[in-house]
Amino acid sequence: MPAKKETAHVVVTKRTCKGKACQTHLLRRSCRQDGKVKNETLGNLSHLPEPLIDVIRRSLRGETFVSLSQAFEITRSRPQ
Numbered sequence: 001m002p003a004k005k006e007t008a009h010v011v012v013t014k015r016t017c018k019g020k021a022c023q024t025h026l027l028r029r030s031c032r033q034d035g036k037v038k039n040e041t042l043g044n045l046s047h048l049p050e051p052l053i054d055v056i057r058r059s060l061r062g063e064t065f066v067s068l069s070q071a072f073e074i075t076r077s078r079p080q
Contacts, residue, residue: 007029007030007060008027008028008029008042008060009027009028009029009030009057009060010025010026010027010028010045010053010056010057010060011025011026011027011028011039012024012025012026013026023046024044024046025044025045025046025048025053026041026043026044026045026046027041027042027043027044027045027056028040028041028042029042
């Protein structure tokens with residue numbers, strides 16, 4: 001039997017609270033137990049800025065990121 005593959009993902013829940021639209025970003029893990037899908041909340045990401053949540057979401061999908069110093073190589077520099 002192969003090992004369980006439990007992957008994490010970001011879930012966005014939207015609801016209306018007292019006439020105001022609320023949006024929650026949760027880090028969750030899904031797995032099957034007894035033929036049913038179970039979701040486990042690993043953390044609440046709502047306090048983080050939207051660009052950082054997007055980076056987390058893309059990273060969980062398998063995208064890799066490098067710093068600018070590693071991405072580019074300076075071959076020469078010209079005086080002004």
